[in-house]
Amino acid sequence: MWDLAAYRIPQDRMPHFRTGHEWNIYPTYDFAHCLCDSLEGVTHSLCTTEFVLSRESYEWLNRTLRVCEPMQREYGRLSMTHTVMSKRKLRQLVDSGRVRGWDDLRLFTHNALRRRGVPPGAILAFIHDLGAARFDQAVRSHLETTVPRLMLVLTPLRVVIEDLGADLEGRDLDVPFSPKDPSMGRRTLRLTKTVYIDQSDFREEDSPGYFRLAPGKQVGLLNVPYPIQATGFTKDRETGGITEVEAVLVRDGKKPKTYIHWVPEGEGSRTIEVRLYDPLFRTESPGGDGFLDDVDPNSETIYKSAMVEADGFEAVKRRALAKVEGGDGQDEETPLLGLECVRFQGMRVAYFTAPMNTWC
Structure with a gap:
């Protein structure tokens, strides 16, 4: 030496x-x-x-x-794309008000990842595969086999099924939480005459390559025995936006090419605020003294009138909280900050958690 x-x-x-x-x-x-x-x-x-x-x-x-x-x-110092890991730069983001705080879900601090609902197993999987998989890919792979699926509509559009019939109206549909894992259990979803779909699942005019609902076109509603066909729609006179779609059941139709998610009207659904996040920075490697100018002001999108199936979420919430109270899946050294242990996949949308009574 x-x-x-x-x-x-x-x-x-x-x-x-x-x-x-x-x-x-x-x-x-x-x-x-x-x-x-x-x-x-x-x-x-x-x-x-x-x-x-x-x-x-x-x-x-x-x-x-x-x-x-x-x-x-x-x-080795960990580098992540579209974010910064330096404590000095993180403090500048917090002090300048570009993020809500050290636990803002767009950051990669420990508290932010916990509030985002990222489980410890997903972080370990990312570290083990470092260099071969990105963080978000590791998290999705972990959640895909461990969390239940629910139907969540970000921008609800009212659909009235004119001829639903007494045999189907009010019927309780038995729906699995996961199509691949029966051990996750099942929940009940009530079929109503009026349902809500996402606005992106309907167009005034059909076009080649568009496989969702349009006038005269058929699509399937997930877990509903028959497809529906749009027969008309109503528009707002001031904004020109579509406010309602009229539809009928096609009991003798062919199997539809496309199925869309939906939520029922009434007590079977709940109106909530949902937040979706994109990378905080526009470029993969923000750096230099001007890194704050690279912050994307549109990295957070808030949907204040989203809708989710109520009974399904309550079942997911009860199971998650019971699991934590029973000492299964929670590290005593890192207690949960809120309801982020309640994790689920919003079909065709994203993975969600429920920190601080907000669905993020």
């Missing part, structure tokens, strides 16, 4: 930038770091890879002085 300097003694009597002329002798990093960790009871000293050569002196000095011997371990 090479000889290491323990102290630096300024010879030119130039003032120190912090202490001025108060001290004439200063311990070096290699001398002070290991002893400070030992005195403070540190068990593992984590540092980046440029300090790997200092591990030998770190362990040797503590061992020679027969003091407590923490372990130094080096790690």
Whole structure:
């Protein structure tokens, strides 16, 4: 091992930038770091890879002085696209008001990931596959097999099925939470004469390559035994937006090419606020002093009148909270911040959680 300097003694009597002329002798990093960790009871000293050569002196000095011997371990700094990991830059984002706080769901801080509903297993899967998979891909792969599916409509459009009939109106449909995993259980979804679909699932005029609902066209409603066909629609005179679609059941039709999700009218659905997030930054590698100018002001989209099936969500919520109360799936060292343990997939939309009574 090479000889290491323990102290630096300024010879030119130039003032120190912090202490001025108060001290004439200063311990070096290699001398002070290991002893400070030992005195403070540190068990593992984590540092980046440029300090790997200092591990030998770190362990040797503590061992020679027969003091407590923490372990130094080096790690590579994690880089993520479309975000920043620097605490200094994160503080600028928070202090400038470009995000709501350190737990804003567009950040990648520990608290933000927990509020986003990212489970520990997904983070571990990402670390294990680092270099072969991106973070969001690892999270989706983990959630795909572990969370139930619900129908969620972001921009509700009223659809009235004129001839639903007494045999179907009010019928309780038995729907699985997962088409691939029966162990997730089932829930009940009541079919009503009026349902709500997403506005993007209907067009005034049909076109090639468009497979959803349009006048004279048939589509299937998920888990409903017969497809529907649009027969007309109503528009708002002032805005020109479509407010209602008239439809009929096609009991003798062919199997539809496309199925769309929906929620029932009345007590079977609930109006909620939903937030969708895109990357906080426009470019993959925001950097430099002007990184704040790269923040995308449209990275958060809020839907204040979204609708979700009520009974299904309540069942998911009860199961998730019972699992946590039973001590299954929660690390005692990192208690949950809210309802982010309530995770589900909104069909054809995204994965969601429910922090602070807001569905994000």
